[in-house]
Amino acid sequence: MADFIRFFIPLYFILFFIISFVGISYKVARQIGKNPNVLPKDDSAYGLVGFYFKLILFALFMYTILLLFFPEYMYDAFKINILEYDFFHYIGFVLMIVALVWVILAQLQMKNSWRIGIDSTTKTELVTHGLFRISRNPIFLGMTISLVGFFLVFPTVIAFSFLLMGNVLMQIQIRLEEEYLIKEHGEIYLTYKKRVNRMLSLY
Numbered sequence: 001m002a003d004f005i006r007f008f009i010p011l012y013f014i015l016f017f018i019i020s021f022v023g024i025s026y027k028v029a030r031q032i033g034k035n036p037n038v039l040p041k042d043d044s045a046y047g048l049v050g051f052y053f054k055l056i057l058f059a060l061f062m063y064t065i066l067l068l069f070f071p072e073y074m075y076d077a078f079k080i081n082i083l084e085y086d087f088f089h090y091i092g093f094v095l096m097i098v099a100l101v102w103v104i105l106a107q108l109q110m111k112n113s114w115r116i117g118i119d120s121t122t123k124t125e126l127v128t129h130g131l132f133r134i135s136r137n138p139i140f141l142g143m144t145i146s147l148v149g150f151f152l153v154f155p156t157v158i159a160f161s162f163l164l165m166g167n168v169l170m171q172i173q174i175r176l177e178e179e180y181l182i183k184e185h186g187e188i189y190l191t192y193k194k195r196v197n198r199m200l201s202l203y
Contacts, residue, residue, distance in 0.1 A: 009067060024107045034122075037115075039054075049176070083155035092152030095146070096145075103142035106130070110127050118177055123184060126185045135197065136197065140174055141199050141200060144170065
């Protein structure tokens, strides 16, 4: 199991990044004629959120690479032994795989509306079909589930920190996007907001 985890985790996140960020972004960029990555690079509060997003992604990537090449040091570092059981590992694997499929499906359903950040220069369609009928933020939900799965597969204090910090940044980003969508779509978005929960609606 340890060797499988050692290879699975970095390959998973590399695949996640290539498909969900690079691949989808390239596809949308060809269709709309511009880079869908519109995270600001200034020193505003929103720019700071974008900076920390990138920083956490880089730190996560480095952490998984260290696990791949130095497993003898990484396995015992800050381990939460109470969760070190195959049962939790298997749940984590399932969550990570389901999350990847979920995120890709949500991105495909967004079509040309997919953006990394808030695009204030182009009016995009408000997507309310597919997974967006049960979640206003299915992509962020999928990313959160992925980090939960990662923590169960590799239960360390560091993995939990990625889950905690990632969730805080995503919740801030969600609220920034909600403010923009209210301005952009008005009553249509407010009606949608009342009908569908921020993360998941099961009714």
